[in-house]
Amino acid sequence: MTASLNRGAKIFVAGHRGMVGSAIVRRLQSDGYTNLVTRDRTQLDLLDQQTVYEFFRRERPDFVFLAAAKVGGIQANNIYRADFLFQNLQIQNNVIHGAFEADCHRLMFLGSSCIYPRDCPQPIKEEYLLTGPLEQTNEPYAIAKIAGIKLCESFNRQYGTHYLSVMPTNLYGPNDNYDLQTSHVLPALIRKAHLLKLAAAGDSESIVRDEACFGPIPDEFRKALSDAAAEKGPGLVVWGTGTPKREFLYVEDMADACVFLMANGVGSGLFNVGTGTDLTIRELAALVLEVIGYRGDLIFDRSKPDGTPRKILDVSRLAGEGWSPHTLLAEGILRAYQDYLKRLSQAPAGVSALA
Numbered sequence: 001m002t003a004s005l006n007r008g009a010k011i012f013v014a015g016h017r018g019m020v021g022s023a024i025v026r027r028l029q030s031d032g033y034t035n036l037v038t039r040d041r042t043q044l045d046l047l048d049q050q051t052v053y054e055f056f057r058r059e060r061p062d063f064v065f066l067a068a069a070k071v072g073g074i075q076a077n078n079i080y081r082a083d084f085l086f087q088n089l090q091i092q093n094n095v096i097h098g099a100f101e102a103d104c105h106r107l108m109f110l111g112s113s114c115i116y117p118r119d120c121p122q123p124i125k126e127e128y129l130l131t132g133p134l135e136q137t138n139e140p141y142a143i144a145k146i147a148g149i150k151l152c153e154s155f156n157r158q159y160g161t162h163y164l165s166v167m168p169t170n171l172y173g174p175n176d177n178y179d180l181q182t183s184h185v186l187p188a189l190i191r192k193a194h195l196l197k198l199a200a201a202g203d204s205e206s207i208v209r210d211e212a213c214f215g216p217i218p219d220e221f222r223k224a225l226s227d228a229a230a231e232k233g234p235g236l237v238v239w240g241t242g243t244p245k246r247e248f249l250y251v252e253d254m255a256d257a258c259v260f261l262m263a264n265g266v267g268s269g270l271f272n273v274g275t276g277t278d279l280t281i282r283e284l285a286a287l288v289l290e291v292i293g294y295r296g297d298l299i300f301d302r303s304k305p306d307g308t309p310r311k312i313l314d315v316s317r318l319a320g321e322g323w324s325p326h327t328l329l330a331e332g333i334l335r336a337y338q339d340y341l342k343r344l345s346q347a348p349a350g351v352s353a354l355a
Contacts, residue, residue, distance in 0.1 A: 003105055003162070004265035005033065005063060012037040012061035014046065014095055015068030019175045020110060020168075023255035024065050031259065037061055047087060052094040056102035063262060064099050064107040066092060066148075070141075074239070074307050076182040077138040088144035096151050100161060106267065107163040108258060109152050111145040113247075113272070113313055114138045115167060123314035126167075126270045135308045149270060162267030166258060169274035169313050173251035173332060174339040179215035185239070186248060189285055190337055192221065193236055193292040199228035200294070206344070213347030235297030236289060239304035242282035247274050247312045250332035253325040260323045274313035275325050291333045 005011070011028060015021035016038040028036060037059055044055055046068050070087040077084055092109065099107050116124045117132030129149070134142045145167075152163035172186040180188055191214060198206045207225065211217055217225070227234040257273045279287075285298050327335075 003267075005259070005263045007032055008035060009033070009062040010035045010037060010059070011063045011065070012059065013065045013067060014039075014091075015066070016040075017175075018067060018069075018071075019173065019177070019251050020171060020254060021065070021067035022175045023173065023251045024067060024258055027252070027255040027259050031263075046091045046094055049090075049094045049098075052098045053101060056098040056104070060102050060104075061099075062105045064095065064104055065110070065258060065262075066095050066107060067110045068095070069110070071177075072182040073184045073188065074137050074305055077141050078305070081140040084138075085140035085144050088141060089147060092144070092148040092151065096148070096155065096163065100155055100159065105162065106262060107152065107161070108262060109148050109163065109165045110258070111149060111165055111167045112141070113167050113169050113274070113311060114142045114308075115145050115149065116311075118308050122310055123276065123312045124272070125314045126272055126317060129270070137305055137307055153268075153270075156268050164261065164266060164268050165270045166261065166273050167270065167313070168254050169247040169249050169272075169311070171249055171251045171254055173336050176251075176336060176339075178340065180218055180221065181215065185246070185281065186284065186288070186333070187336070189236070189238070189288040190292065190333070190340060193288050193294045194337070194340065195221070195225055196228050196234065196236060196296060197292055197294040199225040202229060204229070209347050210344055213344050235299040236285060236294070237299045237301050238281060238285045239301055240281065240306035241302055242285065242298065242300045243280055244306045244308065245278045245280050245310040245312065246284065247276075247278040248284070248329055248332070249274050249325060250327035250335070253327050256326070257318065257323050261318075261321065264321065266321060269317075271318045271321075272313040272315050273318060274315050275329075276313070276315045278310070278312040279329075287330060288333060291330060291337060 118135040
């Protein structure tokens, strides 16, 4: 145990505009922490080592939450492999070493459960790290995150710092990415189900607004929307076979876990953060349809990759510290959908997506 958060501490949240970083900021603010430091990309380029070092020398934060990263779903991870490896290594090396050079008291590094071997035993314990081959579709991203864990661990061993790492399961919630080219499975399903619902209702204006807000609609999905508009009752296309099992954690619960660990003085180690329960992608897609309110069949595109067959985290280490999640999956999906609709209502209209 080491120094815990106090209300007057200067806290830097790197990546505060992302889904996780923004949730951490909201959580800190709701708990009464007022001395928060944030910078967007125009103010601080985390890929620029000299700029990052100068920032830390000037600001000298007491605590750092490193939530900044280049992230994406299976497709993005598999296509932009060099970008995911290089940029994530660069960001985390700059921030972790910059914090060390500025005598930062505490740092939390946020990673991903994809760090674990593809075929390791389930549920996944923290000690399974580096015991087998990684899933190939996201190997570069995973390698970068493993390097970040080991960098924190090595600073602790060599210099006596208090840097810890947290590995969340699949996250979702407010401020998620709904771009169908780069999003993760749950936000992609939410957006597809909503678009099908709009098309079936003949609401082309809202579809145009959706594209302006969340990004282009792929050509292969435009056909499904046209069929829905023509009352042909298209189903929701899901990548892969639908048989892989996944665990999902509401992002506000993730933020709560991060602040909990910092506030309770946990100064080192690797912690899984999840719910300890999972479901198949088929079951997930059916639940999304129910929450969104669209009636349609599930169609599985077996030409697309499944990824890891199963991935559920053993969260007993974090539970031993006294933390557990609060949000049930159906409730969380509904809250995420409500945030999606709120963002959509604020977006400008654009050029027709169905032209």
